[in-house]
Amino acid sequence: MLRWIFFIAFVLLVELYAFQAFKTITRAKWIIIPYQIISLAIIVFVIYSFTQFDRTVGQNRQSLITFGLLLLTFLPKLIVTLFLFGEDVYRVFMGIITNFTGDNSAESGSFLPDRRKFVSQIALGAAAIPFLSLLYGMTVGKYNYKVIRQAIFFPDLPDSFDGMTITHISDIHSGSFDNPEKIQYAIDLINEQNSDIVLFTGDIVNTHATEMHPWIDTFKKIHIPKFGKYSVLGNHDYGEYVTWPSAKEKNDNFEAIKDLHRQIDFKLLLNENVKINNGTEEIALLGLENWGHNFKKAGDLAKSTLGLTDSDFKIIMSHDPSHWEYEVKNHKTKYHLTLSGHTHGLQLGIEIPGIFKWSPVQYVYKQWAGLYENLGRYVYVNRGFGFHAYPGRVGIMPEITVLTLKKGKNVA
Template identity: 30%
Template sequence: MMTRLIVFFAVVSVTLTLLIVYVTRRASWAARLGDRKSRVAAGAMTAVVLSPFLMRATGLESPDVVKLVVAQVGFALGLTVLISAGLLLPFDLLGAIARRITRWRAKPDETKAAEPAAVETPPSPTITRREMLSRAYVAGAVGVGASTAIYGVAFGRRDYVVEQVPIPLRGLPRTLDGYTIVQLSDVHVGTFIGERELAAAIDLVRGARPDLVVMTGDLVDHDPRYADLLGRFARRLGELGARDGVVAIPGNHDYYAGIDDVLGSLRAAGTRVLRNDAITIGDRGGRFALLGVDDVWAPRNGFGRGADLPATIARAERDAPRVLLCHNPEFFPEAAPHVDLQLSGHTHGGQVNFVVRPADLVLPHGYIAGHYVRDGAQIYVNRGFGTAGPPARVGAPPEVSRIVLTSA
C-alpha cells in the first residue's frame, strides 16, 4: 500500500511539474515576460501546487487552518494548470501541424539550382495579426482555467442539490409504495468537510423526510482523527427520526483512514453497519431486503476479502425485493442478476467536468452518475457530498439523493 502511494505521488508530482512549466512558459510568452521571470513563476507555482501533496505524503503536521489555506490555494492553482493545459495543448498541436504543412508546401524543388542565401533582415518590432490572436488565445485559456478553478473551489463544492429519484421496484409491496431512502455518499469528512458542510447535510436530509438514511462509503477522507466528527454527524442523522434509522457501508477511503476507527464511530452513534450482511426493512405487511457489501477494492489494497455477495444474499430474507448498498458501481455487472436495485457512489460524478467528463474516458464500467438499468436490475450512482483531491466541483454538484420506491 505504501509503495503504491509513493508511486502515485511521484507520478502526480512529475506530471504536474511538466504541465506547470508548459503553462507558465506559454503564459509568459503571451505576457511578453522574459525567460528568467518565466522560470521564477514556474518554480513558485510548482512549490505551491505540490505543497498539499507533500504535506499528505510526508504526514507533516500543521494547524488545520494552515492546511486548509495551503491546500485550497495549491489545488486551485493545480486545477488552473490542468484546465489551461487542456485548452492549450490541442491549440499548440494543431498549430505545429499547420506550420509543418506550410513548410512542406513551401519547400523548394530539390532539382533547382541553389540560390544565393538571402540576406537576413532584423525582425520587425511589430507583431503580426496571427501572433496577436495567438497571444490572446493563450491569455484567454489561462483566464478560463483560473476562473473555473476559483469557481469550483469557492462555490461549486458547496452548490448542494437534492436529487429526486423515483425508482419502480419490482416486487415491492403496495404497503411500501412511496418508501423514501435518503442516500449520502462520499462525504469525505476531513480538511474540507467540517462542521459547516455537515450542518448543511443535516438540513438537506431533514428536508427530504426520509424513512431510511443510507451512507454508501468514503465517509472519512484519509485522516483517522476525523472519525469522531463523523460519529457526531451520524448521531445527528439518527436524531432526525427516520423510522428505520441510519445504515452505512464502508468505502475505500474509510480503509485508508482506518476502518476500525471509522466503523467504530458509526456504531457508537447508533448507525447500523453492513459489511457483507443484510437486514429486513418493513414488517409482515410489506418488506424488502437491504443488503450491504464490503468495499470492492479492499483486497486490492490489502484489506481483507472485500465484497462477498453470495454470503450477503445468504443472510437476506428470501423472496423479498433486494436493495444493495455497494460503494463502487463497478460491482453492478456482478450484482445485477441477483438484486433489484443497487445504490452506489465513489465516482463523484467526475467531480471536475470542464467541457468533457473525463470519467467517461477512464472508467470502463460506464456508471458515472445517475440512473442505469442492466439485466432488469437498476443502479443509482450518487455524485457524492464531499470532494477527494482538489476541493472543487465543476459540472458535478454535490448531491443528496431522495430515492422514492414505488410498486412496479
C-alpha cells in the first residue's frame, strides 16, 4: 500500500511541475484548460486500462496503446520536472541568500524568486524531443524495416560454403501487428535477399497461438531457399507470462505454437541438429529451445550436439544472447556462430550505423545488437522483426539480417 502511495505522489508531482511549466509560459485559458482536460483524460484512461488488464489474456491491443500513451505523455513531463526541480533548488538557494543579506524582494512578498520563463521554455523544448521521437516510433518507426548486411570470416569454413548467405529474422511478436501492408512489405524484403537459407530465432507470438492466425498466409510467402527455412522457440512461445485456467490449456497452446512453424513452412528445431549439405561438404545447424540467464532454461546444448564431431562447422540458433555469454563462448567445444534476438535493442536507443550505438538495454545484456566475437566465436543479435510492450521503435529499427559466411581471417 505504501508503495502505491509513493507512486501516486510521484505522478502528481510530475503533473504539477508540467502544469507549472505551461502556466509560466502562457496564461491563455484556451491553452491551459484543454491541456488540463487532456492530461486528466489520459490519466483516467491509463488507470482504467491497468485495472482492466486480464492476466489470462496478457498483452493485447489496448495494453499496447496504454503503455505507448503512458510513455508518450509521462516521459516528456518527467523531463520538464527535472528542469523545474533544478530551478526550484536554485530558487530556494537564492531565497536563503537574499533573506540573510537583507535583500529579500519586497515587491513579490515571497521568500522564493519568481519562476523564470526561459527555464520553462527550455524544459518544454527538451521535452518535445522524446515526445516527437516516441510519436514517430509509434506511427512510422515500428515498421521502418532495415536490411543489415554483415560478412563474417572463418578460417575453417568448408570451401563450398564460402559466400553462403543467411537471412536471419527474430522476434516476430505477431500479436502486436496492426498493418498488413507493412508486414507484406517486410516479407517482400526478405524474399528480395535471395539468401541460401532463412533462419528465425523465436518469439513468433506474444503469448497465444491464435495471434499468428491472421498472418499465416503472409509469412508462408517467405520463399523456401536452397537450404530451407529453420526456426527455434523464444521465451514468449512457452505461454509463461499469463495465468492459464489449467495446465492442459497451457500445454495445448504450446503445442499449437509449435505447429505454427509447420504452417509457415519452417522446420522447428527442438534441441536438435540438422546437416546442411552442399555436395561433398556439410555444416551443422543446431536449434535450441529457449535458454536465458534470467528466463526459461529449456535449451540443452549437449542434446543438440548429439551425432556431431569437434571438426564439424557449427551454427547455433538460440533465442537469448545470454546463452552465448554464459554457456557457448567459452565452451570446450567450438561453436562457430550463434544467432540470437530477444533484446529488441529495447526498441529505443541511438544508432549511427558503423559509428555509434547505444540503448539502455546494454546495461542488462553484454550482447544486445549486431555482431560480437570471442576467441574466433561469433554471436549475432538481431534487433527484432516486431515489437512488444511499447508499440513503436525509436532509433533501433526492425531488422532483417543478411549474413555472408566467408572463408578466411577477419580483416578488421
